[in-house]
Amino acid sequence: MKKVLITGAAGFLGSHLCDRFIREGFCVIGMDNLITGDLKNIEHLFRLKEFEFYHHDVTKFVHVPGNLDYILHFASPASPIDYLKIPIKTLKVGALGTHNLLGLAKEKKSRILVASTSEVYGDPLVHPQNEDYYGNVSPVGPRGVYDEAKRFLEAITMAYHRSHGLETRIARIFNTYGPRMRLNDGRVVPAFIGQALRGENLTIFGDGLQTRSFCYVDDQVEGIYRLLMSDYVYPVNIGNPDEITIKEFAEExxxxxxxEQKIIYKPLPKDDPLQRQPDITRAKEILGWEPKVSRKEGMKKTLEYFKSLSEEDLYKSAHKDFTSYL
Known part of the structure; x- marks a missing residue:
């Protein structure tokens, strides 16, 4: 059986990737330091002989015994509340963590896919955003710790590819949603659903005319899997181009x-991007991929998941300081 290491395995996307690779017949090693991840997301895998879990921080030396065919590097805070609360850890996992995993891939002769983000585009001056756009990012702004960590991640990944011939893949992930998201992480989908289920007014930052494009997690995982198995080394946008304003989304x-909640408005945080829509031409042409799940269908599944949470979890997850939305 082929073996894959998935960092950030107890997180939202990482846990779904673990499920996918188990279904594909891989031995999966999940790694997470549990700063933002939750073992509940992968506890159903512990009974499987094909799954191992390492409680480890990838900013420290990473060792995995035996052969290793693939590495997927998804360890990182990925929400505004997280990376504004732990900015130095966010920078370190993008820099030191990526360096350690690229070194491991070089040692094991593994193919590695790193999780970048649409945030490398910053507050874009090009719309929709394609992979050739260099972005509009403030390195000293509050969001710079995440944006620049991911930009460095891309740069060092390409350096390892060019200098060492390492097999590398770069996924630029746009807004993704679905079951296992944390209600308290400040991202727009769980924020709105959590507020609605608790009977609170929905909070919009700015005038609500800023846009986002939401991709259901199953589609995202499919795109990532196809990119890993492809021969393409440059960044590829993986996201859903179905763009919607935040105000329209709140109404949905x-x-x-x-x-019957009302919508309330608060000031827009510094450097919050006003437009976010992926150009997925490259993914269509190279991977034969495009999203299949409509927002209506995906949101219904996501709502069912949040409704299944206990009342204690629903209120425990309430967070009154949603700083921004990805």
Missing amino acids: IIKLTDT
């Missing part, structure tokens, strides 16, 4: 949850 959530 109110209708979906059959609640």
